[in-house]
Amino acid sequence: MRVLEPLGRLAIPCAIALLALAVAGCARTQALAVNAKTFVSAGKSASVTVPVSAAATLPLPKRPSSSTPLPISTMPSSAAGGRIEAQIEAIRRSQDGSRVADFPVGAYQGKNVIIIQVESLNGFLINKKYGGKEITPNINKLIKESWYWPNAYSETGMGNTADAEFIVNTSLYAPQGQAVPVKYENRVLPALPRMLRDVGYYTFTLHTNNVMYWNRKQLYKGLGFNRYYDRAFYHGADRMGGFGSSDEETFKRGFKLLTDLEASGTPFYSQIITVSAHDPYIGTPEKRRPVKTPKDLAGSLMGKYISAESYSDMAIGKFVANLKTTGLWDNSIIVIYGDHTAMLHNTLTGKDAIGAKKLLGRSYGLVDRQRIPLVVHVPGQTAPVLREDVAGQVDIMPTVTDMLGVDLSQVPHMGRSLFVASNSLVPLNAYLRGGSFLNNAVLFMPAKGSKATSVLKVADGRAASASASDKADLKRVQKLVSISDHWVMSLKKFRGGKKGWIPDRAARAAAKPYGFLQAGMG
Secondary structure: OOEEEEEEOOOOOOOHHHHHOOOOOOOOOOOOEOOOOOOOOOOOOOOOOOOOOOOOOOOOOOOOOOOOOOOOOOOOOHHEEEEEHHHHHHHHHHOOOEEOOOOOOOOOOOEEEEEEEEEOOOOOOOEEEEOEEOOOHHHHHHHHHOEEEEEEOEEEOOOOOOHHHHHHOOOOOOOOOHHHHHHHHHHHHHHHHHHHHHHOEEEEEEEOOOOOOOHHHHHHHHHOEEEEEOHHOOOOOOOOOOOEHHHHHHHHHHHHHHHHHHOOOEEEEEEOOOOOOOOOOOOOHHOOOOOOOOOOOOOHHHHHHHHHHHHHHHHHHHHHHHHOOOOOHHHHHEEEEEOOOOOOOOOOOOOHHHHHHHOOOOOHHHHHHHEEEEEEEEEOOOOOEEOOEEHHHHHHHHHHHHHHHHOOOOOOOOOOOOOOOOOOOEEEEOOOOOOOEEEOEEEOOOOOOOOOOOOEEOOOEEOOOOHHHHHHHHHHHHHHHHHHHHHHHHEOOHHHHHOOOOOHHHHHHHHHHOOOOOOOOO
């Protein structure tokens, strides 16, 4: 059965007939084919506000009966969304390829979704040793029973971690020269949390910092989460550095929330944000790092980074082990990826360069800075699947909806399901000159000012020549980036909400025209 996703709180030119939703009471395998068709409900519009994060109990939604319509959504109308998505697909061609998965679209309808965004996790640590010791043994082990994309890329802008949360949940691009929670604040976004919430999922996110940091409180409203959990939820337990409780504490409390939801029969979508491996990588006590800071890299950012990330990997390993002791492991889709670059510059020097070369087997370069791991485990999977095509964070949302059977034909999105071997196209809106992008072969950086066009091979960073296909991809990227920004800026705004903190100096300066003047660390 197709479930039509309702839209409300928008000015709709004409009333459309009421929609009756048939959903089996507690059947977790109910089809979730969702689209953005519009209708008018006799009920009240659901609020887009997020409940207070520090409440003592977890409110669980009731599974809708066959006679109960879903809460009113705030998705844009299908007429606008469908037209724009058709325009995107004509340029993007995300469906032009064979299916590489041995399961059909919608094979995991009704399953839970657990997305883990790992602070600063870059690809050059995965399946690597330093000083004879594995840096990320737990993620390496998970890769052996999951789908793995070693050539995935972060697409964040000035908002870094918060930008990644937006990109992954919307499959839209971060704005150029601005942070997502600044330029796109208060926009009602057609996002994964909102879509799944409206078909009976409970959707929430966990982050140990203050929700005002990077204006996340407004961002989470825009994305449509039922709830967020921030610093107040952790009560200062096992605090590490200036960003809040440890990754172990995050996963410990997150696991309790997930088991409570599983016991209730409520399917959930959970996004867990780690923070312990945040630069400058000094928050985690040395004694709690499985891989100690290498002596040959003492005093370097790279040395501290390697050991800090080994701690986050250990916390992830404990969490996965806990999932496997319950039915959660067999009933959940698991997605793990890095949020953004770990290093502070496009080129490295001194011990940082030495450490990177030992890990990569070559010098660190522009193709490495935003390369992140992407791991997807599906229920019942026991064997690895390696995919070496280039992927972006923008591809995660359509990959998840592919597994759940959610129809995105009326929802504008820039990514592709990674279970379809269509062409890779990943714009990079920060750290490199404007208009830079990746396809399966190269990193393409267009000419700008006195700088000539530069093309580097994705595989090893060596110089390459621009092909006719690369130049055509540049034109496609420019069109898509423009469409993405115009689409978001056309979306309805929700009212209210205090502006949060913009901690980065450059991002704060850029945010002044939008009224963001504060800085803070929570």
